[in-house]
Every structure is written in structure tokens, then in C-alpha cells.
Amino acid sequence: MATVAVLFLVVPVIGLLVRTPWSTLGDVLSRDTSIEALRLSLMCATLATAVSLVLGVPLAWVLARGDFPGRSLLRAAVTVPLVLPPVVGGVALFAALGRRGLVGRPLDEIFGITLPFTTAAVVVAETFVAMPFLVIAVEGALRGADRRYDEAAATLGASRWYTFRRVTLPLVAPGVAAGSVLCWARALGEFGATITFAGNFPGTTRTMPIEVYITLQQDPAAAVALSLVLLVVSVAVLAGLRERWLTTSA
Amino acid sequence: MAHDVGVSGSTLSADLRVRRGDFDLDLALTVQPGEVVALLGPNGAGKSTALRVLAGLLPLDDGTVRLGRTVVEDTVGRVRLEPDERQVGVVFQDYLLFPHLTARENVAFGLRARGIARREARERADDWLARVGLVEHAGQKPRQLSGGQAQRVALARALAAEPRLLLLDEPLAALDAATRLEVRADLRRHLASFDGATVVVTHDALDAMVLADRLVVVENGRVVQSGAPREVAAHPRTDYVARLVGLNLLRGFAVRGRVDLAGGSTVTSAGHADGDVFVSFAPNAVALHRSRPDSSARNCWPARVASVESHGDTVRVALDGEIPVVAEVTPWAVAELGLRPGGEVWATVKATEIVVYPA
Structure with a gap:
């Protein structure tokens, strides 16, 4: 059964490589639309990861170290986007941040800000879907870290914030790195929530996965080529970070 | 040597009552500036609990802790300083040196945490490392240090933060017999030059006799005997003390x-x-x-x-x-x-x- 599982996971990737139109690859990739979509994807995934780090690490700390009623409820709420179909996530974001939404209406009326169908909306959608990956990874790392180092820091006169920056965070750095990679990869591949909440506008919201989907309907060979790019980028980042961070975690 | 630290010694006077499940601790303790008191007792006697309470890592159920004129904790007056506000230095049993920092950065940590500039903190850390004879190891990470060296870095780290009270939890327990002998003598010398109050928790009679000016023997959360090491050794008052000596x-x-x-x-x-x-x-x-x-x-x-x-x-x-x-x-x-x-x-x-x- 394990062999079947391995084949099941590996064969599609091989299929992608076999069907790649190597002769026209350069052509397809140098199209403006492809370059534009790739640039947008990389930028949005990176921004979404940055936002997830800024918001998600403190949240993970609260989940791991906090002692308050309803903590398990909070953890469940945080992990909802993990199990939610991305399209539903997109609709939910629309309901909350759309022009008529719960938060979107005051945002529009008071500040004149409308999120949907902008590049910012892409980042929001990707963050919504990907941040839980980071939170779960960092929370796990914090739970595994020895809290007595925090106590030692406190006896040396370090405030909580100083301890967090100089002791806690460096000790869980491998976990943060792993969480960031997962988060970035998830954001890079985001499709459902993005197309629902941000739409499909070339140059502003048409990310690589959407480009692949649309191209597939007109020019399957080109879609395979674009998919290959996503595959290469993901594997390269994963491999690069693994060398830098993940193996030195011990 | 420690007079240049600049903090004049303060007396520790503590009256500790802590209940945890079916164990309760009831301990009164006074330590003069410059005095080294050993809390000696079998495992589970409550020595480490007392130490954690003094450091502020565990709350008192009832009682007071005073350092000089500062009320550190008072359950009646509802005063409770956090560990980082107490100026209480701790040398932990397994040292807890920060593994990602060098020996120098470990020693400078308390100074940096108080906002002292990087360069000055570094110089003062180097001074402390020189005092414990580890200057040439300043750039090493804790995992590159031997047990005895790590113990000295931990001591330097605690003292560099200029504590008013120094607590040591089984300071020699993690060392092998040969290292222990050497470190014990060194430790005695460093404690003698510290002008604040010092409390050493140990279950080892020899460590207590060598390091302390006064022994406080604790069994089942109560003081059963106290006095100068020679006095306690000559006139044991419980079977535990008699066996120890x-x-x-x-x-x-x-x-x-x-x-x-x-x-x-x-x-x-x-x-x-x-x-x-x-x-x-x-x-x-x-x-x-x-x-x-x-x-x-x-x-x-x-x-x-x-x-x-x-x-x-x-x-x-x-x-x-x-x-x-x-x-x-x-x-x-x-x-x-x-x-x-x-x-x-x-x-x-x-x-x-x-x-x-x-x-």
C-alpha cells in the first residue's frame, strides 16, 4: 500500500515533466502575462508570509503560553481556515471585507478603502488561508521549547518582551522557519479564495495558479509549462531553506 | 572584589508558607549581607520550592519576602514583584545557559536587558569572565564548554546582573567528582567576595559545609536544625543530619x-x-x-x-x-x-x- 501511495504522489509530477513542451518552453515563459503573473505571485506570497509572521507569531505565543479560559476554543477558531474549502474562505472574506461587508462597509464609508479585486485583496486572501500553517508550526515549537530558559532570563532582569526577542524566539527559530516555508508555499499555490475575493485581473490579481487554470482551457501545453515553473520555484525555495535552517534545528 | 559592583548588601528576611497538594512548606529565613546560608535537606524537603519562591518563579501562599528595606512580596499587603523586578540572581542546577548565545553574550545578558549599551555590557561581561578564569572561552557557545566551565559562566552571568540576593540550586550536583572538588573551592572564593546575601540549596553535606557560613536543615518543609557547619556537624539533632555527618x-x-x-x-x-x-x-x-x-x-x-x-x-x-x-x-x-x-x-x-x- 505504501508503494501505491508513493506512486500516487510521484506519478503526477513525472507526468508534468513528461508532458512539458521543452521546445516552446522559453516562448511560453517569456510572455508578458506569464512574467507578470509570476511576479505577482511571488510578491503576494512573500507579503502574505510577512503579514502571517507579524500577526501569527504573537498569536502562536498566546496559544502556547497563555493561560486563559477559552484557549482551546480560540485554537479551534484559528485552525478553521485549514479545513475550510478555499472558495468558502473567499466568500467569507467577501462577506466581511466586501463593500457591503461587516468591516468593509465602514472601511469604505469612513476611509474610502475598498479591498476586493485589488492586489491587497490577493494578500489578504492568501494570508487568511496560509497563516494557520505558520501559527500551528510555531505553536508546536513553542510548546516543545524549555520554558525554564524564560525563567532564567527573568531572573536576570529581562522583561517579557526582551525575553521573547532574545531568548524564546531564537530558540524556536527552526520552527518559525519551517512554518514560514509551509505558509509561503500554501500562499503561492492559493487559488480558490483568491479568485473569489480578489478576482482575475491581469497585472493586479491574476496570480500564477489562476494564470495556469485559464491557460489550460486555451493552450494545455502552455499550462503545463507554467505549472512546471511553479513546481521549480516551490522545490527550490524548500530546498534552499532546508539547507539554511531546517537541518540545523538540532 | 565584588565591592566595585556598587550595590551595597541587603539583608534577606523571608517568611515562606507554600502549600502544594499534600506538601506544605513553612520556613523562616534571615540571611545577612555577605553571609552564605545553605538550605540542606533530602530530596522533596522543599528546598527548591523555597528557592523558586524567593526568585519569584512561584507565588507565596502566605508570608513575606524582604530585601533590605524593599518589600519583595507580601501576601497581606498584596505586594508581589515579578522575577525581573527583584534583582535576585539564580544559578540553576543545570545552569540554563542560553544555547544560542556565546559565553560572553550569556554573561552580558542581564546588563543588556537593563538597557546598558552593547559595548559596555560586553566589557563588563569580559571582566566577569576574567574573574572566573574563562576569558579565552568568551566566544564559545555553551555546548562547547565543559561542565565546570558552564558552571562558572552561570555564576558570572548571575553576578554580572548585580543581584541583591544570590540563589544557587544544587550548584555542584551536575559535575563529576574530580571537577566538583576544584569548582567547590572556586565557588567558595567567589561567594566570599559577593557582598549580598547568598542562599545555596543542596542535599550534599560536604558542599554545604564547605560553601556556607550557616546551615539550615530542612525536612518535610520545616527547619529541623540550623547553625554553623561545625556546630551542626558536631551536634546533629535528627537522624537525617546524623547520617549526613x-x-x-x-x-x-x-x-x-x-x-x-x-x-x-x-x-x-x-x-x-x-x-x-x-x-x-x-x-x-x-x-x-x-x-x-x-x-x-x-x-x-x-x-x-x-x-x-x-x-x-x-x-x-x-x-x-x-x-x-x-x-x-x-x-x-x-x-x-x-x-x-x-x-x-x-x-x-x-x-x-x-x-x-x-x-
């Missing part, structure tokens, strides 16, 4: 040198204390004989051998019977007397070897 201890009622023991027997001492007394004598003061001896020893009783254990180059013989004691004899005597568990012997102790003191 290697003496036999009995209770009785004395009238002019004659002591009626709790078991019904009588011993004679050259000392003179009257009333309820402790009776103590060294195991090597107990002589063993195959038959009733015809000697001048006035203390003579029949006993049964409970166990025979080799102890360095002597042999410890535990005796049952009306007066349960431990005798220390030579391996030759064991062979000569044919000592084995269950065997019958006669034990004698000279009156001049027996110390009697009020209970």
Missing part, C-alpha cells in the same frame, strides 16, 4: 552523665548535661567483640549484626538490638570476628567518646 544519634534522659535511652538501656558519658538529651558518637568509636569483653569500657551491650557494607577502606556494620547503631571497623576485624548478617556480637563505646547535649 556520619554520626550515631540516640535520644535519652540524662542525670549526671548517666543517660537512660528510649529503648530502656543506659549509657555513660564523660560529658555533663542533664534532662532530655541527644547522645552521639562516631561509628569508629564502636568496638566489636565476639564475647563479653573484660575491658574498661563502661558502655557494653549485646547486639545482632543487621548488615555489613564496605565503605572505602573500612567496613560499616549496622547493629540491631537494644541500641541500634553503626560501627566502623577494619576488614581485618570483620574476618577475625566472622561478622555476617544475623551474627551475635558485643559492642563497646568508651564514655569519653560519647557526646551528650540538650535536646
